[in-house]
Amino acid sequence: MSLIDERSSGAPERRPGAPSRHGRPAAELADTGGSRSATEPNGGIAAALLAAGIGCAAFGVLVVLAEASGAVKDALTVSEGAGPLSGKGLGATVLWAVAWAVLHATLRNRELPWRPVARTTTALIAVGLVATFPPVFQLFAH
């Protein structure tokens, strides 16, 4: 099962400006939490979700690499107290932030089909979940 709803995107449930059964435009009745337009492209949303997936997958890959290589584990030991977990967390956070910035700049003005976004995000999150499960990453122990 996909973590993300894959049906193709995007049409708002009510046409913006269409009168509701209460006689007021739907946009007026819809939530108003900090958004700019009911028809704003979904590219910025896709960028945020894909970046979250990239952060999860990057952390999972770092966990496996640290398990497989003593050199990587040493390199990831940013803090002696916290050990390699400190470098895994910092590394994944940097990759997530950079990926998000690049994706947001690239996609924010585009309306994307939701299925590829959903499938890619689901796959990336799955990589993170599987790679952080001990019986899996301990298979790579050097």
Add this chain to the structure above:
Amino acid sequence: MNLLSGGEFFLLLHLGLGIAFIHGFAGGIATLVDRTTTRLAETRLKARVRAASTLLMAAALWGAVISGTWLVYPGYRAEPPEGAATAAYPKADLLANEDLAFWHDFGMEWKEHVAWLTPFLATSVAFVAIRYGRRVSSDKLIRSSLIRLFTVAALASVVAAGLGAAINKVAPNLFLDL
């Protein structure tokens, strides 16, 4: 008078962030799932609650992984000096006992790693809820995607918190007094 040691304070901070996470998740998921938009005042309130709740959950999860990794975890994984008793060194104590080693090899290894996935997921949900609130309200596919990400983040947090509670019960806690 010393009410708390440093270790106890850090653990309480870590646990307090877990409580904040639960409140953030409750408010966030309730306002993402609820689609009733009958009165403007109610929907504005709902959007504000959703924004505040998702932001609270993201902030709490960042706080939990940062405090857990850099403030609590070093005390757990500290190596005992040569010949010292392991009572103040939880990781060493668990690994020294064959019956309890599972709680480090599986329990702590899963907890410390799966927890780090949660702030990425929760932050993306909070950003979208705040920045694209109207699209979230009107587009059920996007709202459905956010609900799933938010739920995965919450379930992973529950796994981490549950394992932490179990390990805290099984392993000695003398390191908190240091």
